[in-house]
Amino acid sequence: MSVTAETTMEIAREEVSGSSRGYWHEVFRRLRRDPVAMACGTLILLLLAAVILAPWLALQDPVTGSMIQRLKPVGTPGHLLGTDELGRDMLSRLVYGGRLTLLLGLLPVLFAFAIGTALGVFAGYVGGIFNTVIMRVVDIFFAFPSILLAIAISGALGAGIVNSLVSLTIVFIPPITRVAESVTASVRSLEYVDAARISGAGPLTVVRVHVLGNVLSPIFVYATSLTSVSMILAAGLSFLGLGVRPPEPEWGLMLNTLRTAIYIDPLIAALPGVMIFLTSLCLNLLSDGLRSAMNVKD
Amino acid sequence: MTDQQGTDLNASPDRGGPAQPLVIARALKRYFPIRKGLFGRGKGAVQAVDDVSFTVRKGETLGIVGESGCGKSTTARLLVGLADIDSGDLIFDGDKLGATLTHRELWAGVQMVFQDSYASLNPRMTIEDTIAFGPKMRGVAAKQAHAAARDLLARVGLAPERFAGRYPHELSGGQRQRVNIARALAMRPRLIILDEAVSALDKSVEAQVLNLLADLKAEFGLTYVFISHDLNVVRFISDRIMVMYLGEVVEIGPVESLWKKRAHPYTAALFAAMPSMDPDNRTEVPPLAGDPPNPINPPSGCRFHTRCRFAEEVCATMKPAARPVDGEAAHMAACHVLDPRSGHTMAGAPGLETADA
Amino acid sequence: MRETLLEISGLNVRFSGARTVHAVNDLSLSLDTGEVLTILGESGSGKSVTLKALLRLLPEKRTAIGGSMKLDGIDVMGLKGRALSDYRGKTVSMIFQEPALALDPVYTIGDQIAEAVRRHTGASRAQAMDVALDMLKRVRIPSAEQRLRNYPHEMSGGMRQRAMVALALACRPRLLLADEPTTALDATVQIQVLLLLRELQKEFGMSIIFVTHDIGVAVEISDRIAVMYAGNIVEEGSAAEIIRDPRHPYTRGLLAANLHDAERGSRLEAIPGSPPPLATKPDHCSFAPRCPHVTPACLKALPPVFRPGPRRRVACVLGERAFTTAQQVPVHEAAQ
Numbered sequence: 007m008s009v010t011a012e013t014t015m016e017i018a019r020e021e022v023s024g025s026s027r028g029y030w031h032e033v034f035r036r037l038r039r040d041p042v043a044m045a046c047g048t049l050i051l052l053l054l055a056a057v058i059l060a061p062w063l064a065l066q067d068p069v070t071g072s073m074i075q076r077l078k079p080v081g082t083p084g085h086l087l088g089t090d091e092l093g094r095d096m097l098s099r100l101v102y103g104g105r106l107t108l109l110l111g112l113l114p115v116l117f118a119f120a121i122g123t124a125l126g127v128f129a130g131y132v133g134g135i136f137n138t139v140i141m142r143v144v145d146i147f148f149a150f151p152s153i154l155l156a157i158a159i160s161g162a163l164g165a166g167i168v169n170s171l172v173s174l175t176i177v178f179i180p181p182i183t184r185v186a187e188s189v190t191a192s193v194r195s196l197e198y199v200d201a202a203r204i205s206g207a208g209p210l211t212v213v214r215v216h217v218l219g220n221v222l223s224p225i226f227v228y229a230t231s232l233t234s235v236s237m238i239l240a241a242g243l244s245f246l247g248l249g250v251r252p253p254e255p256e257w258g259l260m261l262n263t264l265r266t267a268i269y270i271d272p273l274i275a276a277l278p279g280v281m282i283f284l285t286s287l288c289l290n291l292l293s294d295g296l297r298s299a300m301n302v303k304d
Numbered sequence: 305m306t307d308q309q310g311t312d313l314n315a316s317p318d319r320g321g322p323a324q325p326l327v328i329a330r331a332l333k334r335y336f337p338i339r340k341g342l343f344g345r346g347k348g349a350v351q352a353v354d355d356v357s358f359t360v361r362k363g364e365t366l367g368i369v370g371e372s373g374c375g376k377s378t379t380a381r382l383l384v385g386l387a388d389i390d391s392g393d394l395i396f397d398g399d400k401l402g403a404t405l406t407h408r409e410l411w412a413g414v415q416m417v418f419q420d421s422y423a424s425l426n427p428r429m430t431i432e433d434t435i436a437f438g439p440k441m442r443g444v445a446a447k448q449a450h451a452a453a454r455d456l457l458a459r460v461g462l463a464p465e466r467f468a469g470r471y472p473h474e475l476s477g478g479q480r481q482r483v484n485i486a487r488a489l490a491m492r493p494r495l496i497i498l499d500e501a502v503s504a505l506d507k508s509v510e511a512q513v514l515n516l517l518a519d520l521k522a523e524f525g526l527t528y529v530f531i532s533h534d535l536n537v538v539r540f541i542s543d544r545i546m547v548m549y550l551g552e553v554v555e556i557g558p559v560e561s562l563w564k565k566r567a568h569p570y571t572a573a574l575f576a577a578m579p580s581m582d583p584d585n586r587t588e589v590p591p592l593a594g595d596p597p598n599p600i601n602p603p604s605g606c607r608f609h610t611r612c613r614f615a616e617e618v619c620a621t622m623k624p625a626a627r628p629v630d631g632e633a634a635h636m637a638a639c640h641v642l643d644p645r646s647g648h649t650m651a652g653a654p655g656l657e658t659a660d661a
Numbered sequence: 662m663r664e665t666l667l668e669i670s671g672l673n674v675r676f677s678g679a680r681t682v683h684a685v686n687d688l689s690l691s692l693d694t695g696e697v698l699t700i701l702g703e704s705g706s707g708k709s710v711t712l713k714a715l716l717r718l719l720p721e722k723r724t725a726i727g728g729s730m731k732l733d734g735i736d737v738m739g740l741k742g743r744a745l746s747d748y749r750g751k752t753v754s755m756i757f758q759e760p761a762l763a764l765d766p767v768y769t770i771g772d773q774i775a776e777a778v779r780r781h782t783g784a785s786r787a788q789a790m791d792v793a794l795d796m797l798k799r800v801r802i803p804s805a806e807q808r809l810r811n812y813p814h815e816m817s818g819g820m821r822q823r824a825m826v827a828l829a830l831a832c833r834p835r836l837l838l839a840d841e842p843t844t845a846l847d848a849t850v851q852i853q854v855l856l857l858l859r860e861l862q863k864e865f866g867m868s869i870i871f872v873t874h875d876i877g878v879a880v881e882i883s884d885r886i887a888v889m890y891a892g893n894i895v896e897e898g899s900a901a902e903i904i905r906d907p908r909h910p911y912t913r914g915l916l917a918a919n920l921h922d923a924e925r926g927s928r929l930e931a932i933p934g935s936p937p938p939l940a941t942k943p944d945h946c947s948f949a950p951r952c953p954h955v956t957p958a959c960l961k962a963l964p965p966v967f968r969p970g971p972r973r974r975v976a977c978v979l980g981e982r983a984f985t986t987a988q989q990v991p992v993h994e995a996a997q
Contacts, residue, residue, distance in 0.1 A: 029428055029471070197424035198434075200386050201484075204411045205438030205491060215437070219428040371847035372818075476935050477704075506703035507874065511918040511931035518926070533848060536920040540929075559925065577848040579855075579877025581921045583900040586881050590853040594803075595817040 036299040043295020046288035053285060057104040065098035068255045077271050088274045090260070091267050096274060100281055103255035106167070107282070110249070110256075111237030111289075114174030119229040122179045126186020127221060131194055131213055141187060147180040156239050160248040170249040174236055178229075185228045189221045223300050230293035234286030241282055257282050313439050313452075315492040315524075316413045318362070320398040326495055326527050327360040327383065332392035334378055338600065350599050352378040354551040355392075360495065365521070365528040367542030367559075369535060369574065373599045375551040376531045380499045383529060384416045397494075412442070415488035419500035421480035425472040431483045432457070432468035438491045449490075456486040460516060478509035482516065489520065495527045503532060514541060535578055539563065544634075547571045550599050550607040553626070557635030567629040567637035570608045606640065616640075618647045666835060666868050667692040667715075671728035674710050674892075675942075678723050683939045684710040686892040688728075694835070697862060697869040699879040699900075701915070702889035705936050708872045711889075712838045715870075716749055733835055751781045754829040755838040758845055760821035764813040770797070770824045771809030774831050781832045796827035799864075800857060819850035823857065830861060837862075839871045843878060855881045876919050880904060885972070888912045891937055891947035896980075898973040908967075908975040908982075910952050946977070954979055 037043055056063065066085075071093035078089045080096075087096040129140040147155065159173035193199065194217065202216045241258025243249035250256040252263065260278040268275040333356075335349035353375040360366050368376045381387040382394065385407045396413055399405035418424040425434055435453035440446060454464035460482040472480055481501060488496050498517070502510045514537070521528060532538050538545060539559055546556040547568065555568040566572040576591035592611050597603060603610045609619035618640055626636040627643055640646035667690070674685035685707045692698050702708040713719050714726055717740065730737035733752065740748050757763040765773055774793035778784055784792065790809070797805035800823040813821055822842060829837060839858070843851040859882060862869055871882050879886050880900055887897040888909065896909040907913045914932035923929060934951045937943070946952070949959040958978055967980035974980075 197418040197420060198426045200418070201416070201424055201487065202426075202437065204384055204386060204414070204416060205441050206408050206411050207437070207441040211441065216426050220426070371849060478935060506935075507876075507918040508703065508914055508932035509935060511920075511929040512933070514920075515929050515931055518928075535848075536923075540920045540923050540925055573849055577852045579852070579875070579881045581877055581880055581904065581919070583880050583904055587852055587856065590849070590856050592849040593853065595819040595850055596847065 033296075033299045037295060040295045040299065043292055043299070046291040046295070049288045050285070050292060053104060054108070056101050057108060060101045060105060063101065065101060066095040068094060068098040068102040069253050070094070077267055077274060079271055080273055087277060088271065090264060090274065096277060099255040099260060100257070100277060103257045103260055103278065104281065104285075106250055106254065106256040107237055107241060107258065108285075110167070110170055110174065110240030111233050111285075114171055114178055114240075115229050115233050115236050117171075117175040118178035118182050118232075119225065121175070122182025123186045123222070123225055125179070126183040126188075126225070127190045127213065127217065129183070130187040130190025131209070131217060133191070133194075137187070140183070144180040144183050147176075148184075152177050152235070153239060153242060156243060157246065157248060160243050165248050165251060167250055170240060170243050173243075174239055177239065178232055178236065181232070182225065182229060186221065186225050189224050190217060193217055193220050227293060227297045227300060230296060231290060233293075234289040237286055237289070238282060241278075313442060313444055313490070313492045315494060316409075318397070318494075322362055324362070324398050325359040326362045326397055327529075328393070328395040329359070329379075329383070330357050330393040330395070332356045332379070332382055332394065333390045334375075334382055334387055335390055348600055351551045351602055352599060353382060354602075356548075356551070356553050357392075358546055358553060358556055360527060360529060362494075363525065363527055364543040365530055365541055367538035367545045368529065368531045368548060369533065369538050369545060370548035371533065371574075371596050373550065373596055374548040375599070376548050377499055378551075379548070380416065380497045380529065380531055383495075384414050384497050385410050386416075412491070413493055414495045414497065415491050415493040416497040416499060417481070417484045417488050417501040419503055421477050421484055421504065422472060424484050425480060427472055430469050430471060431462075431475070432464070434483065435487045435490050438487065442491070453486070453490060456489055457483075459489075459520075460486045461512075462486075476509075478505055478513060481505060481513055485513075485516065485520070489524065492524075493526070495529065497529045497531070499531045500533070501530075502537065503534065510537070517541065535575065547574065550597065550602045552607055553638065554608065555629075555635075555637040556626075557629065557632070557637075561629075561632060561635045565629060565635075567635070567642060568608075568639045569612045569614055569641075571637070573611075606638070614641060614648075614650060616648055622646070664694045665691055666694045666696075666733055667870075668731045669711075669715070669728070672711065672714060672730065673725075673727040674707070674714055674719065675725045676723055677725065681940055683942045684892055685714065686939075686942055688893055690887065690894065690897075692836070692868050692870065694868055695862075695866050696885065697859075697871060697883045699871045699873060699883035699886045700889050700894075701873060701876060701879050701886055703874055703936065705939075706889045707892040708889050709840050710892075712755065712840055712870065712872055715838060716753060716755055717745060747781065750777060750834070751832045752834055753836045753838060754832070754834040755840065756822075756825050756829045756842045758841040760818070760825040761813065763825055764821065764828070766813055769810050769812055770816075770827075774824075774828050777828060778831050792831060793827070796831050797824070799830075799861065800824070800827045802827070818846055819853065822846060822850075822854055826854075826858065826861070830865065830867075833865060833867070835867055837867055837869045839869060841873055842871075844873070844875070851878070852881070858882060876904075876915060877921070888915070891939060891943060893943075893947070893976070894974075895948065895976045896974070898970070902970070902973060908969070908980045909948075909977045910954055910979070911948050 071089065073093055075089050075093035076091060078085050080088045082088055085095050087100065090096055090099060125140055129137040156173050156177045159176055160169055163169035163173060199212060199216055202212045240249060241261065244256045244258035245262040250259050252259060257278040264275040264278065332353055334353040335351050337349045356375070356379060368379065370376050378387060382389055385401065394401040396405055396410055401410055425431070432450060432453050435456055436449040439449040439452060454468055457464040457467055462479060462482055475483065502513050505513060520526060530538060530541050542559055544556065544558050545562050547554050547570065549570050555562065555571045562571070566575055573591040580586050594611060597610060605621050606619045606624050609615040612619065622640070624638045624640045624643065624646065626638045629635040629637050629642065640648040641650045644651050669688060669690040672685055672688040676682045676684055688711060700708040700711065715730060715737065717737065719726065726738070735748060735752065771790060771793045774796055775786065775789035778789040778792045779786065794805055794809055797808055802808050802820060802823050813824070816824060843854050846854060855878065858869065873879055883900050885898065886900050886903040887894045888903065888911065889895070890911050896903065896907070896912045903912060907916055911932070914930065917930040918932065932951050937947050937950070943963070945962055946959040946964045949955045952959065956978060964976045964978055966974050966976045968974050969981070
């Protein structure tokens with residue numbers, strides 16, 4: 007009997023640990039069993055659907071109001087969530103405002119994710135002098151609190167949606183770069199990267215095939231946790247008059263202009279803040295759920 | 305890119321003939337600087353491998369033993385080109401690395417199996433993709449590479465129809481190490497470095513993998529460098545054994561000869577430290593006291609003199625050269641006692657330890 | 662005049678969670694005062710779980726423990742609160758494979774030992790420090806006065822392991838549990854720690870349960886050896902009996918795999934396959950799927966337990982008689 011046949015038999019007696027599944031398949035299976043993450047995910051999806059489909063939702067005009075309809079309370083017929091200080095429909099403004107707020111929450115993080123990952127993976131994989139230069143520059147940005155940095159950059163660039171996007175992107179590049187660098191450096195020291203190198207693959211191939219696949223998900227999870235911060239910062243910039251300008255609806259800006267109404271109808275005045283709070287909470291919980299679901303090994 | 309475009313990989317040809325050693329390591333040195341401070345200014349260095357010379361003959365298994373910090377793993381990484389050589393020459397089948405041999409060419413002939421079977425497999429790749437990756441990098445068409453990967457899986461005892469599509473976390477430690485062996489074999493190397501490749505496995509699984517390694521060696525005409533801390537395993541698998549201590553080679557020789565006579569006091573201590581297998585004859589006195597010293601600032605002269613019970617003044621001041629033991633050129637040890645002109649009072653004595661002392 | 666210190670009977674440990682694992686199955690074991698017993702087994706055999714169960718260290722939420730454990734008259738399963746914390750450390754203590762993880766990195770070695778002494782004996786700070794110094798000397802740590810003020814990271818691996826032994830023995834426990842304490846050490850350091858444990862055991866008259874996967878280590882340290890497989894003891898006897906007259910096929914396989922006297926270049930008698938996952942409680946011999954001597958009876962019911970001598974047992978249908986050369990021949994052929 008040949009030796010091969012013998013060893014095959016040895017193994018054949020071993021227990022089969024179920025059929026194999028892809029990594030993402032496994033992640034979604036685990037995510038589905040997490041009720042908190044699923045509830046938050048559903049809420050975020052509903053919100054996204056609402057803001058994307060806003061023009062087709064038969065809402066009232068969010069920009070034009072009526073002076074006689076000012077500050078109607080929640081539950082007024084025709085104005086389900088009442089009206090604001092200029093008599094504009096709150097429900098409509100909240101949905102349209104969500105468009106900008108979510109855009110300013112997601113886009114800067116997305117841009118920073120792309121740029122920060124590239125910088126961090128490069129610094130972590132190549133190491134040496136490149137690593138020192140990139141990471142020291144990142145450290146300098148880290149010396150400033152993120153809100154101050156955002157205000158300073160926005161102040162220098164001037165108010166506006168595009169400038170808000172730029173300043174928030176710059177704010178989020180350093181933390182993402184740092185996370186990307188540290189996970190890349192730890193993957194870099196793993197032996198499968200050595201094994202790939204001695205198979206003759208060039209550095210770019212090693213990074214693309216063996217490093218990126220294993221660092222993207224932790225960086226991505228970290229980035230999702232930044233979306234809520236980004237949203238709050240964007241709202242903050244608008245609140246300070248450095249972001250979106252009136253009459254464009256945006257949650258932070260709405261919070262600002264409704265300040266004066268806080269003694270007349272506190273509920274209406276609080277609504278944009280409640281939306282910011284709920285959305286960022288859901289984003290955070292979803293990101294937590296994603297983090298534990300991606301930890302497939304345990 | 306390569307001349308094997310689209311076909312199976314072939315082992316790189318034997319160029320130097322049977323008499324040419326497969327590997328000649330000449331005065332290899334590798335220090336790791338210890339980085340401190342803002343700009344990483346050096347503050348001393350770990351002398352991981354210092355002036356290490358040896359050869360690996362074609363078709364043999366060279367075992368390397370030693371304790372933590374002795375430089376055996378760094379030696380392995382130097383041999384496979386994963387660590388840069390500070391000074392010294394690495395000659396693979398007559399070609400010197402960096403002169404007539406590129407790293408890429410070296411990797412066509414040398415592969416490595418690592419200790420941690422999990423960390424050496426990409427968790428996001430199926431094992432078939434992992435095995436086929438290397439050959440594809442060398443220009444083999446995907447279809448052939450995958451067919452060859454499945455053949456190799458069968459060859460290392462993992463039925464491809466059940467295992468090919470699995471991910472590393474779905475395998476046991478022994479199965480993962482079989483995959484790592486198959487991945488190394490896929491490159492059709494002539495030399496495989498096994499760095500503590502069976503150390504993390506359970507004893508019963510270790511025996512299976514050792515049997516597999518012996519079969520593969522015969523079938524593919526391989527040469528092994530087998531690194532382990534387990535003397536029983538090294539004795540079983542090796543033709544020659546090299547003993548390292550704090551970055552230096554203290555003794556090297558054929559297994560039988562070394563087992564009969566441990567010429568260097570450190571080798572003797574290492575052997576004596578093996579647990580006894582006789583309940584009525586247990587070890588009574590530890591052969592050495594204390595831990596191995598730190599390789600950052602190794603002792604002067606003979607690096608073993610701080611723990612050696614035969615140490616004299618000369619040992620602290622002069623580095624001993626390797627000398628043949630009992631006139632046998634294949635068996636060399638670096639100890640002043642073996643050198644009649646060293647000035648050591650025991651120099652020229654018939655030897656310190658004999659088997660089963 | 663042997664006096665039983667520990668009596669475990671019918672111990673069962675089941676972990677539930679994502680997967681159910683029957684880690685320990687109907688394990689019974691007894692240990693005398695002043696005796697050193699080694700539990701020998703591979704990863705997943707349940708040897709470490711048994712030690713943790715004995716210290717009541719298993720997470721209560723996800724673990725179901727059954728059976729009884731009596732140590733020195735104490736019902737271990739019934740311990741609560743203050744009695745439990747007295748029991749841990751004063752009656753039983755444990756040393757681990759990784760002293761770097763078991764010692765607290767932010768306190769000096771002296772403070773850690775003194776703190777344990779004060780907690781269990783109510784000694785003053787100065788008295789406790791004296792005990793700590795005495796313990797460091799007993800574990801042969803050179804220049805003990807200075808080492809008292811060292812943090813764990815300032816010590817080498819062997820020194821840290823000695824410090825952990827000193828910490829574990831500071832309150833003179835009746836029983837020391839040792840979970841692979843020498844596995845991470847270099848060979849020349851391992852033998853030093855083994856000999857030290859042997860000496861301290863005689864000096865203090867305590868009992869030791871030593872867990873390892875290395876037969877050589879077991880022979881060096883123990884009076885008796887219990888071989889564990891799939892959550893139960895398959896063979897037990899004196900060290901000499903296990904080494905010279907192994908009767909369970911698994912014990913024989915382990916001995917062969919040790920390579921101590923394997924002929925170079927020969928084929929090893931490897932045990933095929935790997936241990937069972939223990940998702941269900943074994944209802945037949947767990948080793949049967951890997952056994953070269955398997956009979957239909959092995960797959961039908963749990964194996965009978967033979968007791969060929971005092972305090973000797975073998976859980977195998979073939980356990981009645983010693984293996985003869987005639988029986989060894991088929992083993993060899995099976996491996997070829």
